[in-house]
Amino acid sequence: MKKGLILILALGLFYTASAQETKIGFTNADYVLSLMPESKEVQSQVEAYEKQFSNSIQQKYQDFQAQVAEYQQNAPTMTEQVRAEKEQELQGLQQSLQKFQQDAEQSIARKQQELYQPLYEKIQNAIDKVAEENGYTHVLRAEALLYISDEESGDISKMVLNKLGVEAPDASATDN
Secondary structure (H helix, E strand, O other): OOHHHHHHHHHHHHHHHHHHHOOOOOEEEHHHHOHHHHHHHHHHHHHHHHHHHHHHHHHHHHHHHHHHHHHHHHHOOOOOHHHHHHHHHHHHHHHHHHHHHHHHOOOOOOOOHHHHHHHHHHHHHHHHHHHHHHHOEEEHHHHHOOOOOOOOEEOOOHHHHHHHHHOOHHHHOOOO
16 A cells, blocks of 8 residues: 555656646747748749639630520520530530639649648748757647637747748737
8 A cells, every 4th residue: 555655656746747847839830931931932823823724714714605695695596406405515514614613723722732831841840940949848839729828928939930030020010
């Protein structure tokens, strides 16, 4: 019984000592990304890529609308068979247009991921260095936090920005 009590006390002291060594910080990677100069270039590349698809979709849609208008104008003079064939053709064009639009959205999302991935890796490397240099045992995403004590905020965003060589805005402007 005495050995069990000593073991429990020893485990309690070990737990208390290890809990005191825990240092938790947090940051918002999207906030850090928004302040990086490279993010503006990536955003303009994504927008240019998106515009290419947008122009193609708009042209295809205008062509489709023109064919629908032509069909509506000529439908009264068409035979049932010709009208049915034309309606089937228009349905096929509409489905093709929808598929092209879905494929474009997926392609844009892949391109965005491809272009932003190196920036997020750069941010993660900076977070790792800041955590190591400042003794943080855990770094959490700020978006996932439900409560933060005002006494010791643990926000490492400014240190991460400094590590990236990005000037952090004034403290009053950093409310994320």
